[in-house]
Amino acid sequence: MAAEDGGSVCTPKRCRLSETLDAERPLRGLRLVSVLSKNPRSKTISLHCQLPAEQGGGEASSHNTLARVMEEDGPETSKEGPGEGGKPMNNAVLILEKTSFHETDLDAVLGHATTFHLQLQNDIYSSYLTRPPPEVNGKIPRANASHRCAICDTCVKRGRDVGMLGAQSHNVCVCVLELLESQFSLQWVYNILEGRAEQDRVVFDDPDPENGFVLVPDLKWDQKEATQLYLVAICRRRNIKSLRDLTGNHLPLLENVFLRSQAEVLSHFGVPAIQLRCYLHYQPSYYHLHVHITHLAADVPGSGVERAHLLADVIHDLRRDGDACRSRPFSFPLRSNDKLLARFRDAGRL
Structure with a gap:
C-alpha cells in the first residue's frame, strides 16, 4: 500500500534481470560500442554494448556481431568482430540512471x-x-539492460531531431509498418502475455482474448516512489499494431484498459485516477498495442504532445467516428538517421 503522503510504494516485486544471468556479475564480458544518448536533466545515459551470446540466452544472430558506430556530426561507420576468444556477441542497450533520494x-x-x-x-x-x-x-546508480537487440534497434535511437512529420493516410502507415516490423522483435511481449517471463512483476492480468490485457511496471520505474509511477498495459490481441489500427469496434477493449487499469492502480498503489495520465504513443516504440499509465507528477520521456495521445481522447473520438484514427492525420517526431524518415523521403512525402 502507498504511504499516507503518497511518497513510496513497493507492492509488486522489484524487477530483476533474467534468471539465466549470473547473479553476481550479470553483465560480465560487457563491451562498450558507443553512446546512444544522454540526458543531463534526467541523469541517464543510453549505451550500445555487446555481451557474449550466452549472457542474453540463445545464440547470436549473424548480424549481431556488426557494431555500427555513429559520430555525433560525422558519417556513419561500422566495425565487425567477435568478442574475446572469438566468442559470438549479442547487441544490448544498457541504460544507466541515478535513482531518487x-x-x-x-x-x-x-x-x-x-x-x-x-x-x-x-x-x-x-x-x-x-x-x-x-x-x-x-x-544511486541502477541499470536497465535489453539483450539480443538487432543493431537497428540501437541505432534508431541515435541522431538529432529533425522536426515533426505528418502521416495523412492509413495506406502510408501500412507501408511504413512493413519496414518497422522487420526490425523489432516482439518475442519479449509474447513471453509476458503467455506467462513465460516477468510473471513476478505482473500487477494485473485479464485473460480475455479480445478485451484482456496484462499490466506490468515499466523498467523506467523503480517501484519505490508513487509519484514516479509508470505502468504499461499490454493488450492481448495481436492484430492491433498501433493507434492507427483502432476503430469503433475496439471501444470495449480500450474502455476495459482505461477503467480497469485505474482501479488496479488505486488498489495496488493508492494513486487515484485523477492523478494518472493514460496515453498511447504514435509512432510507438514497438508495434503491439499498449497503453502507458504514469503519474501526473512523473517527468517521463514520450509524454509530450508531439507523441502522446490521451486514451480518454481516443475513446471520445472513436465514439463520434469509428474510423477517426484511420482517417485523421497524425504528426510525430523523427530523428535525422531514422529509417522511417528515409522511407518518407523515398515516398516523396518530404
Whole structure:
C-alpha cells in the first residue's frame, strides 16, 4: 500500500534481470560500442554494448556481431568482430540512471562521512560537489539492460531531431509498418502475455482474448516512489499494431484498459485516477498495442504532445467516428538517421 503522503510504494516485486544471468556479475564480458544518448536533466545515459551470446540466452544472430558506430556530426561507420576468444556477441542497450533520494538515507548523506567541496559562492548562495559514503552512494546508480537487440534497434535511437512529420493516410502507415516490423522483435511481449517471463512483476492480468490485457511496471520505474509511477498495459490481441489500427469496434477493449487499469492502480498503489495520465504513443516504440499509465507528477520521456495521445481522447473520438484514427492525420517526431524518415523521403512525402 502507498504511504499516507503518497511518497513510496513497493507492492509488486522489484524487477530483476533474467534468471539465466549470473547473479553476481550479470553483465560480465560487457563491451562498450558507443553512446546512444544522454540526458543531463534526467541523469541517464543510453549505451550500445555487446555481451557474449550466452549472457542474453540463445545464440547470436549473424548480424549481431556488426557494431555500427555513429559520430555525433560525422558519417556513419561500422566495425565487425567477435568478442574475446572469438566468442559470438549479442547487441544490448544498457541504460544507466541515478535513482531518487529516499528519506531513510538522508542522515547518512548529511552526516560527517560526506565531504562537501565548495564550487561557487556568491552572497547567500553557494554550490558544492558532495561525495556521500559508499553505503549510500552505492544505492544511486541502477541499470536497465535489453539483450539480443538487432543493431537497428540501437541505432534508431541515435541522431538529432529533425522536426515533426505528418502521416495523412492509413495506406502510408501500412507501408511504413512493413519496414518497422522487420526490425523489432516482439518475442519479449509474447513471453509476458503467455506467462513465460516477468510473471513476478505482473500487477494485473485479464485473460480475455479480445478485451484482456496484462499490466506490468515499466523498467523506467523503480517501484519505490508513487509519484514516479509508470505502468504499461499490454493488450492481448495481436492484430492491433498501433493507434492507427483502432476503430469503433475496439471501444470495449480500450474502455476495459482505461477503467480497469485505474482501479488496479488505486488498489495496488493508492494513486487515484485523477492523478494518472493514460496515453498511447504514435509512432510507438514497438508495434503491439499498449497503453502507458504514469503519474501526473512523473517527468517521463514520450509524454509530450508531439507523441502522446490521451486514451480518454481516443475513446471520445472513436465514439463520434469509428474510423477517426484511420482517417485523421497524425504528426510525430523523427530523428535525422531514422529509417522511417528515409522511407518518407523515398515516398516523396518530404
